[in-house]
Amino acid sequence: MTKTALPTMLSFSAPDLREQIEALPEGTALIGISTDGRAIAVDLDTDCPHVLVCTSSGGGSTTVLRSLTAQFLHQGAHALLLDPKRISHLWAKGLPTVTHRGNVAGIHDALVGLGDEMARRLRLTDTELDATPRLIVSMDSAHSALRQLTRYWETFRGKDDPRMSPAVSALEGALWTGRAARIHVLLDGTPTIGRTLGASPHELFGTIVLARITTGTWQRLAPLAGPAPKPSKHRGRGHVIQNDEVHETQAIWMTDADVVTWLTDPDDIES
Template identity: 85%
Template sequence: MTKTALPTMLSFSAPDLREQIEALPEGTALIGISTAGRAIAVDLDAECPHVLVCTSSGGGSTTVLRSLTAQFLHQGAHALVLDPKRISHLWARGLPTVTHRGNVAGIHDALVGLGEELTRRLDLTDTELDATPRLMVSMDSANSTLRQLTRYWETFRGEDDLHMSPAVTALEAALWSGRAARVHVILDGTPATNILGAAPHELFGTIVLARVSANTWQRLAPLTTPAPRWSRHQGRGHVIQHGEVHETQAIRMTDADVVNWLSDPDDPAN
């Protein structure tokens, strides 16, 4: 396969890129451009409509979460943004169709509410569901967040309560049943099978990896070995879809890009 020379950065403000993004059909969002010159996108109506992003520190996972979530918001979706560091997704604060939660108690309550919303949506007719906005669940730093939720539940779990945190149970239910309810998860991390109950490649139709170890690649993408060599370019990683690996330059969309775009998308100055 002939590789295409890609820019070291693929900015949302690059010529024609915003127009390309806005021309995508509803339910589709652009991750970036591959070294084969292909547009690599997420299709939420695919069989496994969730996205797993895993990078080393500084590898761009937060940027991918922000870019994908923003694109679906632009198409009319709503979003639950779980930001345990409280500073990674400041763009999400104040937007009317976004619920932003940072501390563990807030994340716990939001996920319990997600479980209730999932149940409600699964009881809707097809016509009612089609009229219901998609719901994007964007979770940063999932590994530590899931551990914190487990410990948090233990602090007040009653004798008659289930051992598993209801917040974690709700997230797992969204991963298994989300497609039928127009609920989609974008997760940053390497979820443990003893928490979410399945191997990552069974739960996520799109996996984005950058600068991970060979062991992590084997765990998250066992059907596409061996692990490739990594590029030093910021935002460059590999997207795994349908058993195929695409070296991809991801879109860089800043907090300001997102807020301006979603606050007044028709303003040419934005």
């Protein structure tokens, strides 16, 4: 395989990149460009209804979630953006098709509402569902958020209530049956996320994006993808695993300002 020299940063403002993104079919979003020159994308309607992103600190997980969420919003999707740090996705505040929640009570209530929304969607006819906007559930710092949700539930759980937080149960339900309701999860997680959600990550996520991780993390998240590659020092450079194939990929760099301008003034050609 011939490797292509990739730029150290793949900016949304790069020549022809925005046009390439806007030409993608609905339900498909570009992660980046691989070292063999291929466009590496997520197609939510085929074998990839959900995406897991796992990086070390500074590895670009928030950037990948922002880029993918923005692309689906541009295509007409709605989004539930769960931001436990409260500052990672400030671009989402004020956008009409985005529900942004940061504190644990707000995240809890939003996920419980997600369970109700999924049940409603599953009752729709195919025609009604096709006319319903796709819903993207984008969760940053999921490991921390799920621990907070579990502790929060324990503060008021009654003796007859289930032990698992209903918010965590709703997220688990979205991962297992969300495709049938046009609900898709983009999650910034860790190798232990499967223990909380009841399955191994490769069972729940059709696409896994890894960057600057340890060999142990690679073996837990991509056990069938071969030996762990050497982590890259390039910003935004990582590996995308799809169908047990590994693609070294330079991810798109899309700033908060890029996203807001694109979504609120799509005819603005500046980025």
